Amino acid sequence: MALSPDELAAVVARDIPDGSYVNLGIGQPTKVADHLSADAGIVLHTENGMLHMGPAATGDEVDPDLTNAGKVPVTELPGASYFHHADSFLMMRGGHLDVCVLGAFQVSVAGDLANWSTGAEGAIPAVGGAMDLAIGARDVYVMMTLFDKKGRPKLVPECTLPLTGLGCVSRVYTDLAVIDVGATGAVVRETFGTTVAELSERLGLPLSEGASL
Template sequence: MTEFTPMSRKQMAARLAQDIPDGSTVNLGIGIPTLVADYIPEGREVMLHSENGILGMGPAPAPDAINPWLINAGKQHVTLLKGGSFFHQADSFAIIRGGHLDLCVLGAFEVAQNGDLANWATLDANMPPAVGGAMDLALGAKRSWVITEHTTREGAPKLVEHCAYPLTALGAVQRIYTNLAVIDVTERGFVLRDRVPGLSLEALQARTGAKLHIEEHADA
């Protein structure tokens, strides 16, 4: 059996950051998505937005350069790039709901093969539901990408035929970045674009709860 090494969360974030188009305005959701800010390629102009009222976030600050008053929506310390701005949360949601975001990057509990997203509540009574701005972001941004581990800690697939958890948005997701692969959501369903070295298609399919399609130009 061929050995493969899943990507770390930082590697996942770096992989996604490589695909963000130059000139994009992007919201990074709470959790793994916030790591993307640390890996925006040098020389690429990407304006990062946070729903608590920031536009122009930079990477995480060095431990000795933390501004305790400057945080993102996940209450993590951030930096502000030249030209960045602060504003009321109502104005921030006007940006989201007005369709002014090119892309949002969200975490997920499940993503269905038709792009349905479930990321705000599970059936676990010990995990309180917390929708935050996810519903607004998933539907308000021009594109929605998900970054998440490919399976749960118990090994259950997060990429499924139909979501079992409460839905955040219907048909909202266009692309998924996991620790094993990059997968597009299309009219055909899940289309494999990339996968970690050494991972066979059969092994990836066994960890996926819906059929994976392959196109000739995919890295297969």
């Protein structure tokens, strides 16, 4: 059975190495914060200028001045610090992040990323800090559905939408499978309610099967 966004976020959180400095992109990736172990030593960075960001805020915890980059109210953890937007981007571009988790419209089997524009006429582009994160983080994970609302694959041989970065994605987390991408092609690490053969047929892509995570 396909995973829900919250179930998928828990899978992503499970795989982030302890002690990592991590940026979570706008949208579904922010759910990962709610599933991180308190004793894992993972430090969350948000591009609007905060380290040691905690899970989403609820009820009396909500402070309209304390949000992530997607303007969602969040909590702060012990040791939280705040800094200028420019300093935040220096951290992103300077290779100080171990992992970033981004959404995407398309990812190629070579690890190319398209996540800032659908290419549709009149669509509002949303570059944000994705280009900086894509080239600055040591590992780029993408969290997305494997197929769009029209049933079209989002893991593709080559991206047809405007690119964010080339060869930058190392792993794709989807509702149906976890797939490593890069120079050696697409390697399925884990499936949810389906098989590698079924996914290969639906995607129209050659998929190899790797060791489980």
